[in-house]
Amino acid sequence: MKRLILSLVLLVTAWAAVAAADGGKADPRTMSFPELRFEIPTAERAVLECGMPVYLLRDTELPIINITALVRTGSVYEPATKAGLAALTGSVMRSGGAGGLSPEQMDDELEFMASAVESGIGPDMGTVSLTSLTKNFSRTLRIFGDVLLHPDFSQKRVDIAHKHLIEGLRRQNDDPKEIAGRELNRAIYAGHPLGAVPTFASANAITRQDMVDFHRRFFRPDAMILAISGDFDRGALLRELNAVFGKPAIAPPAALPDIPQPKAEFRPEVIYGKKEVNQTVIRMGHLGVTKDSPDIYALRIMDYILGGSFTSRLTMEIRTNQGLAYNVDSRFDVGRRFTGTFIAETETKAGSTGKAVSLMEEIIAGMTREPVSDQELKAAKEYIINSFMFGFTSPASIVTQRARLEFYGYAPGYLEGYRDNIARVTKEDVLAAARRHLRPEAFKLVVVGDAAKFDKPLTALGAVRELDLRQQPEK
Known part of the structure; x- marks a missing residue:
């Protein structure tokens, strides 16, 4: 943190020196600065007696300690007939009391101590934070340890x-943006499984016992990584952690269910x-790439040039x-455990719907036809390299990022080599990556609006599948 502040101070000092040398009338177009040097902060990796990896970063600036537990679980592992189970489990782990402490007692005690414990489960990761x-x-x-390992799942909660889940389903078609996404x-x-969404049928099939079983299956010390930052004594902290998480389990090692990658099928579809x-x-898009793609750095630059910046x-x-449109953008959301997506999106007045869709597709296709300009490449590299430091703005973000790299199996040295790998990307690399990974002819196109007001019929873009957005029965 101190290195980051020092780097920013040096930048301001350099600017002030240039301005002073020119009587305070320096021309921003001709100003130059020394190269900004930034060392990536490190965190200590330790291993608890139970075998759980722990990343530690001590910071005494404030008398606060933060912990995030990363857990190998996710909604991809829930039964298809019980979509929504993972999210409910992640929510009630905290809200439903733990370790014999009732929900009301836990709420009161945490509030009295000015402490916070939160839990949740996403598509391929569960988290509990302190x-x-x-x-x-x-x-x-x-309390954190009990929420993580011994939740009570109060029936009332x-x-x-x-x-809340049922009410969300009742209102799921209120917002056009939510529908399209x-x-x-x-x-x-x-x-x-990544495409599954809760329904009234799946929600009504979920029981408290389902949550207990889902938690018991995945929330184990040998399926977790801890990221800890703040004002702690290392020795005392490790002793307390070992007391909470205990010795190695006698049970067989945790193993995730084998979920295949999404099928790499590219067929166009128009959905209204x-x-x-x-x-x-x-909204338009298709399957993207995983973190292991050799084109990952070229795609980062392509993202910035195509739809990832104000220019x-x-x-x-x-x-x-x-x-x-007021807002339009595109991005490759790189998949860490499963293949990610490429998505382009905007909102426009109904009378320009067809024009906006065709123009977006044409601009995206243009990325596959000829190299980007020298100016575009230079601007993208400078932005990505110079903004890299802002991923390390707090001790908690630093240590959590280190833990996430191990959690998702990134190669050693990924962060250390990131800027150099970006700097080595050429115009030819960007063009080749665009040709390999952009398929505008195979977009899934979702349009939500009033077709009677469109400037041209959607059938001009292909066969249309219309969504049924009427309120569905709950049972």
Whole structure:
């Protein structure tokens, strides 16, 4: 943290020196600065008696300790007939009490100590986090350990969480943006657990025992990594952690179910959701890449040039030149455990729907036809390299990032070599990556709006599958 502040101070000092030398009238177009040097902060890796890896970064600036547990679980491992189970489990682990402490007692005690313990489960990772004043850490850690390993799943809180899920399903078609995002994800990951969404039937099939069983299956010390930062004594901390997590388990090692990668099938599809609104929501995309792709650095640069900045090709043409939308962007969401996605999105007035879709597809296709310009390449590299340091703005972010790299199996030295790998990318690399991974002719296109107001029929873009957005029966 101190190195980051020092680097920023040096930048300001250099600018002030240039301005002073020119009487305070320096021209920003001709100013130059020394190369900004930034050392990537490190964190200590230790291993508890139970075999759990722990990343540690001590910081005494404030009397606060933060812990995040990364757990090998996720909604991809829930039964298809009980979609929503993982999210409910992750929520009720914290809200439903733990270790014999009732939900109300836990809420009151954490509030009294000004501590926080939170839990959740996403597609391929579960997390439980702790924030505590140093003086209250020992007690907060015990509660954290119970939430992580011994949740009680109070039936009352299970019922409340279930009602929230049902209410969310009732309202799931209120927001056109949520509809478009959900349906694009379902289309891209059709037939794969990543494309599953909760339904009234799946929600009503989930029981408290299902949550207990799901938790018991995945939340084990040998399936976790801890990231810890803050004002702690190393020796005392490790002793307390060993007391909470114990000795190695006698049970067989944890093993995740074998979930295959999504099928690499690229077939175009036009999906329409009728909503009587004046603004059309447009989403398009297809399967992307995993973190192991050799094109990962070229794609990062392509992202910036195509739709990842305020001066991107999509923004400059669709927003600035054509005035068709306030916001437009695109990105490769690189998959860490499973194949990610490429998505482009915008919202435009109904009368320019067809024009916006065609223009977006044409701009994206243009990335595959000829190399980017020298200026585009230079601007993208400078932004990515110079903004790299902002991924390390706090001790908690530093140590959590280190833990995530091990959690997802990144190669050693990934962070250390990131900037050099970006710097080595050529225009030819970007063009080759775009040709390999961009397939505008095979986009899943989702359009949500009022077709009666469109400038041209959606059938001009291909065969249309219309969504049924009516309220579905709950049982």
